[in-house]
Structure formats: C-alpha cells, structure tokens
Amino acid sequence: MKKIAFTLIVFIGLSGILNAQQRNNKLTFDNVIINIPNSLTLCPQDIANYIHSKYSTQDSKIQALYFWIAKNIHYDIENMYSFDYDTIGIISKTLKTRKGICYNYALLFSDISNRLGIKSFVITGYTKIDNEIDYTPHSWCAGMIDSKWYIFDPTWGSGSVSNGNYIKQIDQYYYKMSPKRAIRTHMPFDPLFQFLYYPITNNNFCAKRKKPKSNNTYFNFDDSLTVFENLSITKQLINTKRRLENNGINSYFIFTIINQFRQEIDDNSYNQTIDTYHIALNSYKEGIFQLNRFIDYRNKQFAAIENDSVLIIILDSVENSFFLSIEYLKHIDSPNQNIQKQMDNIHKSIESNMLYFNEQRLFLDLYFNTPKNYRRSLFYDRLIDE
Template sequence: MKRYIVLVITFYSIIASGQVKNNYEVVDKQISKIDAGSGKSTQDIANYIKDNFKTDDDKIRAVFYWTASNISYDVENMFAVNFNESKEDKINKALKNKKGVCINYAEVFNDIANKAGIESVVIEGYTKQNGFTDYISHAWCGAKIDGKWFVFDPTWGSGSIAAGKFVKKINNYYFKTNPSKIITSHMSFDYLWQFLDYPITNEEFYKGNFAVNKSKVKFDYDSEIEKYNSLSEIEKLVSSADRIEKNGVKNAMIFDRLAYKRNEVEFLKVNKIVSLYNEGIGEFNTFVTFRNNQFKPNVSDDELKKMITSPKDKLLKSKELLDNLGTVSKSNQANITSLSTGINQAISQSEEHFLFVEKYLGKSKLARKTMFTKVSWFGIPLN
C-alpha cells in the first residue's frame, strides 16, 4: 500500500519575552563542561547528565540549558519543512549542524530527557504574543518533575530574532513554566497537554479568556495521560483526534493537524490489514508447496491442520478489519478495492485447501495416499 501524507504547513518563530531569575548557575556551569564529542549523541548527553546530577530538577535544567545553549535557530530554513523527516532525522540534523527550528529543539530536548530517565513529551500547537494569535504552528515540551507536569520551550528559551538574525540569550521564563501561566501564550492542539484541571477551548484562547472555569467538568489529566500511554499507536491517534475536534477547529492549523491524525489512523489501520494479509498469503503459499510435495516430510495431523488453519484465520481477520474500516479517503479507495479483491480470492482458495485437509485427515493412512492422484473405474472418479 502506498502511504499518503497530508502536508501540514508548519512554520516556527521565536519571540522574546520577560526574563526570570536563574537559580541554576551551578547546573548550567556543570553541563557546559560536557565534552564536545558527547554533544553528537543524545545518549551521550543523557549519560553525562545522569552521571553529574542527582535530582530530576537538576537533570531537566541540564537538558534545557544544553539544548537552548547548543542549538541556534535556523532562520534561513525556517520555512523549509521536510515532512518526510523522522524523529531521528530531526534530532541528528540538529546535533550535527547545531541549528534547527522548534521541532528540532523539542525533539532533542525530549529525547535527552527521556534517556535521562525523565518522562517527557513533544507538544504541538500554536501561540499568542502581545494579543496576536500566530498563524504558524509551534512545538515545545512537557516534562514530569517530582510528580508534577511543567512546560518547557527550549526554542523560545534559546534567544530571539532581531532584524532577521538569531540572537542567542537564554530566557528562563520558558524553563519549567507552570501550565497555568504558559497557557496564555502556548495552546496545544490536543488539550491533554495543557496539564490543566479545566482545559480551555480554542475559542477561549482566541478571546484571551484564561480564567479557571470550574463550571466545566474537572479533567483528571494525570490519569488521562496514564491511560493514553497504555494505548496502541492507532488508539493514541484516535483519542487525540477526538480531543482536538472536541475543543473546536478554530483555525487552519488545527484543521490540518486534525486531518493529519485522521489520515494517519486510516493509514495505520490499512497498513495493519495489509501486514496481516501478507502474513496469511506467505503461510498459505508455504502450505501449497507442502501439499504439492504430498505432505512430505511427514508432520502430525495437528501440525498439518494448523498449517492451513493459521493462514485461513489471518486472511479472515484481515477481511473483518477491512469490512470494519469505515469510510476511506478518495485517494485510498482504489487501493482498498484492490486489497479487498485479493483478500476474498485468497480466502476462497484457502477454504478449498482447508476442506481438502479435513477430508484427508478423515481417511486412513492408505486412503490418504490416493488423494494425491486421480483414481477412476471405467472412467468413473473414485476419489
């Protein structure tokens, strides 16, 4: 199956904000001593952090400071978004060039944090500064420190753009920010990552209505995050898409992200069906070869029956999943039709061989041999 990608035009910007006093001078000084060669690998950076810092608070500061200090905002390529880049590609490019846009900052921060033993996530959304809601997307991070979630924006925390050039200056406002404060400027597409008991809607974000509204149903984001982490990849996409839609599709960025997640769900579901179908076909072909060899070398009756039952069951399961797929995008309808035809044909053939095996197993050892040759009596078939 050919994978399709929804091109979400995602650009990133950084804007200066108020500074916050730095209480981590010792940590900053220590992480600055890391060997230059270690900066080429998030694992090496994480190992250095684990070896030199004991508390999660110091560790996450080291992650933030290293990321914000060692990566510069790539102003020249801020609009050159490669939608085929994997997470690893984004990280490796940033470590190699020491440049990147916000998704690079976020992925590097997140990877180092997780490898240092801290629960962290990349958050996608959009932003507001000075009353203006931006029309380009942004990415930042959330990390759980001593049982509480905080927000980290290593991109905005690394400096600012002045006269078209990046000016490096650590901004501690975006380090370990309380979710109730960062919500005035950072709006996640999925409200799960607001880390608020009473998440705000996109409409409220646009209007600047950030007051806690306890008339809403309280949202236990901690338990919801635990539940989310236990889901399969497809289930995560579905639950996230549902929350995005529920919170109001207020702008093109939200629409694009929602469409991407819905399409990704379809892709993964179809990919799962194709994988199951291919497994069934592979096992079925193995059985056909074995039958052509007159079931030689000998196997037990149970093994023989399993050789045809397994591929048949996989083909039937792939048909069930396909039948329950629901409405598919127009770009994928031809593929689905072709896949359905292939599955139905394979099921029909596997059923014929299954019936042959059942008949074979119901006969004596001597009679079984005759099933591989046509025996007749004066032109009348006897088997």
C-alpha cells in the same frame, strides 16, 4: 524520542518564529554541564549518559539539559520556515550544526529527557506575547518531574529575534513553568496538553487579559492522557481532533489546523487499511503455499517426509494462516471499493480452499490410523491436482 503521543502532535508543518519576550531571568549553572566534552555532544544518548552520571535528581538533570540546549543551540533564522519529518535526522543535524528552529529545540530536549528517564512530550500550539496573539505554530515541551507536569520552552529560553537578528540570551523564565503559568503565553492545539483540570478555551486564551480565564468544566487530564497513550495512532488523531473542535474554533487558523488533522486521519486510516490488507493477503498466500506443499508431498506418497509430525505442522500452518488472514480482514474499517473487492476475493478463496484443507485433514487422519504396511494402498487413485 519515540513516543506516539507526542509524535502525533508535531505532524503539522511547523516553523516557529522565535520572538519571545526576554525577561532578563538569567539562568546560572555550575561548570559540570558546561565542561561536557565536545565528543560527547554529537549523540543524544552520550549527552544523556553524561548528565545521568553527574547529576542525581530529576530536577538537576532536567535543569542541566535545559541549560546546555539553551546555551549551545542557536536559532536558525535562515531555515525558520522549513520543516523535516525525519525526527532522527533532525536531532543528529541539530547537534552537528548547533542550529535549529523551535521544533528542533523541542525534539532534542524531549528526546534526551526521555533517555534520562524523565517522561516528556513535544507539544505544538500558538502563543501570546505582550497580550498579542501570534498564530505562527510553535513547539515546546512538557516533562514530568517528581510526578508533576511542567512546561519547558528551550527555544524561547535560548534567546530572541529582533529586527531579523538572533540575540543569544539564556532565560530561565521558560524553564519548568507550571501549567497555570505556561497557559498565559503557550496555548497547545490539543487542550489535553495544557495539563489543567480546568482547561482554557481558545476564546479565553485570545481574550485581552494577562491571565486567561478557565472554564468551569472539570477535565481529568491524567486519566485522559493514560487512555490517549494506549490508543492506536488513528484513534489518537480522532480524539485529538474532537478535543480541538470542542475547545472552540475561533479563527481561520484553528479551522485550518483541524482540517489538517482531518486529512491526517484520512491518510493514516488509508495507510493502516493498506498495511492491514497486505498482512491479511500475505497470511492467505502463506496458507495457499503450505496447502500446495502438503498436496505435493501427498502426490509423492510422503516419500520425502522423514517424520510424520512434519505433515501435522504443515496442515496446522494452513489453518492458522487462513485464520489470521480472516482476522486481519475483520479489522479493516470502511475500505474503498477496490480493497473491498480484493477482500471479498480472499474470503471466497479461503472458503473454497478450506474444503480441500478438510479433505487433506481427513486423509491424514486415515493415513495415521492405517498400519504402515498398508498405507501405500491409500494413495491409489487419490492423486490430487495442485
């Protein structure tokens, strides 16, 4: 699973206590998925290939995947408060140990879903059980089946925890829930992932009623989701924080989540600034290297150059490198004082070195327009210091 849109929603430290209410909705299934060879269950792509080869519809594929995960992955009570940011490592470990917390379940389900050609997101939020709010962060999934969004909770669908013990009981109630049904128990931090045109506020979700009351403001989540997926990581985080704030800060828990988003935005913005600066710096250095390379060839009267076109390529590289450096610097927003100072130095250096570059360009034009028998005279008294 490598989709920015859902990797962003899972950066918050998640543990997810498995305390779902079991409804005795047992999921029965054929022997095809049950009999998948063990050798094909240690890699998500192998599982996806097997399901893809045995089932033809999106509905049957996602059902087979839900059943296999719910049947074979057990909730890891001992590590219920731990979290690992290595998504690839999490999936591999989950398949190897057959254990995981809610994030492991959701990540595995979403990863294989996407490999099956079923668009999926990992969603995080909090839950309501028997009309009581549980503020422990929890992870579940969304999947698009035949152009419609549905909610899946493979963790709650695999069993429950009672008195510190994990009880295995596959439950289909949390399979393919409509967004309207899912919002009764699962509240995403980001209202975008409610997949509702009239989303629920935090206040309405936390109210003592079985069916949360929708607000009256229309929200086109389809268009918003399309826009969201095409934004940069930083802008995704900024937009998510804004939606969280607009959806109501009704508890210290939500306040803390929003602060975590603020920190993530600051960290990501700083990292993006550093990455962009280094790209600009390397482009600048490449321009300086190629300019010195040209001057060195010129001081040697282009004796080592077999083809005049090489000289044009070198100078074009100088100009392009300086241009790219300046363009990358333009994309750095609100740099700190130290970075701004370094950026100013690059600008000044490029400006002064462009004077040397223009001199070399003029000389090269003169060189090409001079008959070959007279070109050597152009180098007299024209040696240049590097």
